[in-house]
Amino acid sequence: MSPDKPKSGDKALSLYVPEPEFRPGDTPDFSDVPIPKAGAASRPEIDVEAGDIRDLAYTIIRVLNRNGEAVGPWAGLLSDDQLKVGLEDMLRVRAFDARMLMAQRQGKTSFYMQALGEEAIACAFQKALRPGDMNFPTYRQQGLLLSTDYPVVDMMNQIYSNAADPLMGRQLPIMYTSKENGFFTVSGNLATQFIQGVGWAMASAIKGDTKIAASWIGDGSTAESDFHSALVFASTYRAPVVLNIVNNQWAISTFQGIARGKAATFASRGLGFGIPALRVDGNDYLAVYAVSKWAVDRARAGHGPTLIEHVTYRVGGHSTSDDPSAYRPKEESSAWPLGDPIERLKNHLIAKGVWSQAQHVQARERIEIEIAEAQKLAEKNGTLHDGPHSTPASMFDDVYKEMPLHLRRQRQEAGV
Amino acid sequence: MARMTMIQSIRSAMENAMERDDNVVVFGEDVGFFGGVFRCTQGLQEKFGPQRCFDSPINESGIVGAAVGMAAYGLRPCVEIQFADYVYPGYDQIASEASRIRYRSGNDFTVPMVVRMPTGGGIFGGQTHSQSPEALFAHISGIKTVIPSNPYDAKGLLIASIEDDDPVMFLEPKRLYNGPFDGHHNRPVTPWSKHELGDVPEGHFTVPLGKAVVRREGAEVTILAYGTMVYVAEAAAKETGVDAEIIDLRTILPLDMETIEASVAKTGRCVIVHEATKTCGFGAELMAVVMEGCFYHLQAPVIRVTGYDTPYPHAHEWEYFPGPKRVGDALRKVMEAA
Numbered sequence: 001m002s003p004d005k006p007k008s009g010d011k012a013l014s015l016y017v018p019e020p021e022f023r024p025g026d027t028p029d030f031s032d033v034p035i036p037k038a039g040a041a042s043r044p045e046i047d048v049e050a051g052d053i054r055d056l057a058y059t060i061i062r063v064l065n066r067n068g069e070a071v072g073p074w075a076g077l078l079s080d081d082q083l084k085v086g087l088e089d090m091l092r093v094r095a096f097d098a099r100m101l102m103a104q105r106q107g108k109t110s111f112y113m114q115a116l117g118e119e120a121i122a123c124a125f126q127k128a129l130r131p132g133d134m135n136f137p138t139y140r141q142q143g144l145l146l147s148t149d150y151p152v153v154d155m156m157n158q159i160y161s162n163a164a165d166p167l168m169g170r171q172l173p174i175m176y177t178s179k180e181n182g183f184f185t186v187s188g189n190l191a192t193q194f195i196q197g198v199g200w201a202m203a204s205a206i207k208g209d210t211k212i213a214a215s216w217i218g219d220g221s222t223a224e225s226d227f228h229s230a231l232v233f234a235s236t237y238r239a240p241v242v243l244n245i246v247n248n249q250w251a252i253s254t255f256q257g258i259a260r261g262k263a264a265t266f267a268s269r270g271l272g273f274g275i276p277a278l279r280v281d282g283n284d285y286l287a288v289y290a291v292s293k294w295a296v297d298r299a300r301a302g303h304g305p306t307l308i309e310h311v312t313y314r315v316g317g318h319s320t321s322d323d324p325s326a327y328r329p330k331e332e333s334s335a336w337p338l339g340d341p342i343e344r345l346k347n348h349l350i351a352k353g354v355w356s357q358a359q360h361v362q363a364r365e366r367i368e369i370e371i372a373e374a375q376k377l378a379e380k381n382g383t384l385h386d387g388p389h390s391t392p393a394s395m396f397d398d399v400y401k402e403m404p405l406h407l408r409r410q411r412q413e414a415g416v
Numbered sequence: 417m418a419r420m421t422m423i424q425s426i427r428s429a430m431e432n433a434m435e436r437d438d439n440v441v442v443f444g445e446d447v448g449f450f451g452g453v454f455r456c457t458q459g460l461q462e463k464f465g466p467q468r469c470f471d472s473p474i475n476e477s478g479i480v481g482a483a484v485g486m487a488a489y490g491l492r493p494c495v496e497i498q499f500a501d502y503v504y505p506g507y508d509q510i511a512s513e514a515s516r517i518r519y520r521s522g523n524d525f526t527v528p529m530v531v532r533m534p535t536g537g538g539i540f541g542g543q544t545h546s547q548s549p550e551a552l553f554a555h556i557s558g559i560k561t562v563i564p565s566n567p568y569d570a571k572g573l574l575i576a577s578i579e580d581d582d583p584v585m586f587l588e589p590k591r592l593y594n595g596p597f598d599g600h601h602n603r604p605v606t607p608w609s610k611h612e613l614g615d616v617p618e619g620h621f622t623v624p625l626g627k628a629v630v631r632r633e634g635a636e637v638t639i640l641a642y643g644t645m646v647y648v649a650e651a652a653a654k655e656t657g658v659d660a661e662i663i664d665l666r667t668i669l670p671l672d673m674e675t676i677e678a679s680v681a682k683t684g685r686c687v688i689v690h691e692a693t694k695t696c697g698f699g700a701e702l703m704a705v706v707m708e709g710c711f712y713h714l715q716a717p718v719i720r721v722t723g724y725d726t727p728y729p730h731a732h733e734w735e736y737f738p739g740p741k742r743v744g745d746a747l748r749k750v751m752e753a754a
Contacts, residue, residue, distance in 0.1 A: 136485070167522045177521040184488065185521035189512045195478055196513070199485025199493075206441060206467050206491065213485070225505070229478035236473055398519045399558050401526070401581045404626060404670030 018262055020255035024325060028335040035337050038065035039072025043290075046298035050276045057267040057277035060311055063286040064344050068351035074290035078127075080354045083345065086127065086285050087355075089147040090119040090342045091364050095371040096146060097316075100159055103375070104173075104320045108383040109159050111173045115140050117283070117315030117333065118248055120341035123147045124288035125244065128296045129182060129214065136184045136197035136215045139174055140246065148181045152374040161389060162382030168390040168397075191217055191224035194243065198234045201241035201299070212240040212299040220251020222266055223259040231307070235273040238304035242295040243275070245307070246282065248314035249336075253327040270307030282312030283338040285345045313338065392416040419609045420616040422593045425567035426456045426532075429574035430494060432620045434464050437492060440578055442469045444479055444496030444532075453498055454534060454593060480506035480531060484514050487529040487583075494578050497533040500587060501547045506531070514583040515558030530577045530584045535563070536644055536691050537728050537737060538591030538601070546728035548643075548692035553585045554669045554701065560625055561585045561669045565592060565646040566613035569666060572623030580625060589643035597644055598651035599739035628672035630679070634661035637685035637750055640676060640702050642668060645689040645738070652743035658751055660687075668698055673705055680710040685750045686718045689743055694722040716753030719746045 006012075022028045041061040044053050063075045070076065078086070097114035104112040115122065122143025129135070135144050145155060154166055158176055161169040167177065177185035184200075187193055197215030204211045217227060222245055234241050245266045249256050260266055270277030276298070280291040288310060295306035313336040317324045349355030382388045393416040396407050403411075420428060434440045442460055444452070448471035451458030460469040472479050476497055483493040497503045503510075514527045537546035553561040562577055562584055564570035570588065577584035591597045595607045608614030631646055636659040639649040646664045653660035661679050665672065680686050686706050688699040699720040706718055721738045729736055 134489075166524075167520065170522070171520050175520065177524045179521075179524045185517055185525050187513060187520075189508070192481065192509060192513050195481030195509075196485035196488065199482030200489045201485070202482060203486040203489035203491045206486075207439075207489075226477055226481060226508075229475050229481055232473045232475055233478045233482050398523050400560075400670075401518070405673055406670060409673075 018257035020257065020328070022329050022332060024327065024329055026329050028329050028332040030335055030337045033337055036060050036062060038062040039075065041072065041074065043073035043294070046294060046301060047303045048276060050271055050274045053276055054271060057271055057279055058265055060279050060281050061287050061291055062281040062284050063290060064284045064348055068344070068347035070286050070348060074287060077290050077293060078286065080349070080352065082127070083285070083349060084355065086123055086289070087342065087345050087349065088363060088367060089123040089143065090285070090345065091367045092371065093119045093123065093143045093146050094342065095364070095368045096142065096152065096155070099371050099375055100156070101320065103159070107385050108379070109161070109173050110384055111320055112159065113139050113174050113319045114316045115142055117340065118246065118312045119143055120285040120288050120345070121246055121282045121310045121312060124285045125214065125292045127289055128292035131182070132211045134182050134184055134197070134200055134211065134213045136193040136200070136213065137186055138190070138193070138216045138218055138246070139186055139188065140218070141216055142174065145176055145178060145181060145183050150178050150181045150183070152371065153377050156375055156378035157381055160378060160381070160383045162378065162384070163388040163390060164381035165390065168394045170395070190221035191226035195226050195230040195233060198230045198239050198241050201239040202233070202237050205237070205240055210300060212242070212296060214242045214244060216244045216246065218251060219245060219247040219249065219256040219266055220254060220259050222269065231270065231273045231275060234305035235275050240299040240302065241305045242292065242299055243270070243305055243307045245309045246312065247309050248312045250314045250318070250324070250328070252318040252322060265309060267307060267309035275305050275307050277307040277309070279309045279311060281338055282310035283341040283344060285341060286348070311338065417615050418618050419614050420567045421608045421614070422564070422567045422570050422588065423454060423456050425571040425616045426574055426588065427458060427460070428616065428618065429571040429578070430457065430460060431463065433494070433575055433578040434460065434468060436620060439491045440468070440494060441486065441491055442494050442496070443472045445472055445474055445498045447471060447496050452496060454590065456532070457496065476502055476504070476506035477509055480509035480514070483529045483531070484509055484517070484527055487527040488517065488525045492528050492578055494530040494532065497531060499545050500533040500535040500549050501544045503531070503533055503549065507552070510553070510559065510583070510585070511556050515556045518582065519558060526581055527583045528581045530574070530586050532586045532588060534590035535587040536589045536591055537733060538597060538644065540730065540733055541728070542730040543727040548690065548723070550587055550668055551692060551696060551698040551701070554698055559583045559585055559669070560667060561587065562625060562667045563587045563589065563643045564666060565589065565643050565664050566596070566611070567608050567616050568613045569623050571616050572621050573625065573666060575620060576622040576625050579622065584625070587643070591644050596647045598647040599737060600651065601734055623666070626667045626670040626672060628663050628665045628675040630661060630675070631664045632660065632662040634659040634683065636660060636683055637687060637747060638663060638676070638679040638683045639687045639689060640665065641689045642666065643691070645691060648738065648740050648743055649689055651740040652747055655740060656744045656747045658747040660747060671705065673709065676702070676705060677709040680706050681713045684713050684715040686714070687721060687743070687746045687750055688718065689721045689738060691723050691738060693725045694720060695725050697722050716750045719750050721746045
């Protein structure tokens, strides 16, 4: 049989390449995107089997309805005071981002990445953890640190690579680290940290400790093999880890359909591993907290891993090096049906009668001033553009615990 | 002291390390109940339980990536990659992660991890069970790369590697597991029980990382070698009658430049031998070190004897393997040159 000759009736094959629905110039319309009603999703026990909650991997768990009310079985976990803290955390992230974006535009640093529109995810998740737990974040989880007592000035010192940078100018801006605040050193490579978090969680279990880990990944980088590695190891050893996918729809210019086709959901990838998978409204602070707390409690109780898909939208560019108007309509973010996380939490607190527009403006202004003052302090320590920086000799430090001969010789040659 | 093969001494190293420190854990493909395809972890699961010695999925990026996370937690994982040829899926975790975490985090996180892997040919393993990827590790800043050549060193170096606070790639020349091998593949195999370096203390001891050792003193030429090639070099020196000084590097990074420089300054000639492919092999780095440090002492061009720049050919193993004849030819050539 000759392989060259098709049989009569055969149709020529053609490759399917997914395309997003809207490109620049189109009018984005998400009215056909199904948004489940707030309060509709069930809330299972934490020792549930993955197969018994398959529906939660395909729906979107939501707590806040259109009237700003918290409804359904996932509601009612946070006090008014805790919600106000959450609102301020998100305002802090937004103000921090705005300032640092501007600093990059002013040439004070090389690079910045904002979390605009995604603030609820990291801020709410952090509140579900305990001191001693460890996040393995991507580059867009600054909210994890900004929701702890980590000094804002030190984050800025890192962004400026200045003389007070805790990382001595070695890392790209925003690649923070803080063991003390449960924030593993950000790599900048994608997905590598997803399996590392699983290993860290396995270590806690091996030692008989009570700490848990949280791994983070974006929709695009779930395509990396390390995502698969993490799910294999997490399910095999029932590691006490929460595996977070932040689905913000865009991986630089590539829409999320390239990472998953147009089939299923990212959350549903957990089901084949027997890992309970929950899809949550990432712009709903209450829903993110409730689902995160469920998964954290489950891990800590020894029931193993959970996969969470946080559904959100990346309102800003991928980074300061990106121009999203080249690949998606400018209006897309405002057409996105899940709204703005800060507005939604604010409206909820106002609807409850514990917050007002005036209080909100006051809080926002206070936080903006705090951030601006921190920026002034940080800039006293220098900026990438103008210095001062750490000493050049320090670039040879910490490659190894003890500097080997070849590095000592190179440092000498460098004359630093 | 006990007579040990290299397999037994490697197992003994892990056993000692696990006894001394609860934070040492061992895992990899087939290493648990079965004790590894080369049996280097035999008995460890039985002795220390499945939480400290266990089977892993067939997933090298997962093995190394999980070990990175465990090490960041405070454990000292000593993981096995079944063959060095299989390490590449885990290479990103080594090259981009483990190696840089101390540096990029300003000492906030560290990765005291050992990745063990059988390396080299000589067992008819074909392309996928014979590779020597050491140069791919030596090129990375922030990790150490160790290649022992005998049971005594294997144990002492492995304990030192496990106790080291930086990530260590530990390449075990599989052809040496059961005895020294000089490349004469048609002759009977000498077991470690008949070699003085098969005498290994049963208790804890270390051989320092980053220190080479002179295996044979000589005045006419320095041979730089590691792993299996140490014995090939010994055979070649004996068979040619050239008074060669043989340096067993033991650790290729950090490299013991001082021992190399002192020897070449003394002999004025240098032959570099490794089993890995030639182009950009570690021999190229060794030659550069000799040129930078000893150029005015040299009486002849430095020669490399290496595997060829081809995949490891199954049927032509012994034509590919840089055996004593090729090393002997290089010794004669370097002696004739001046």
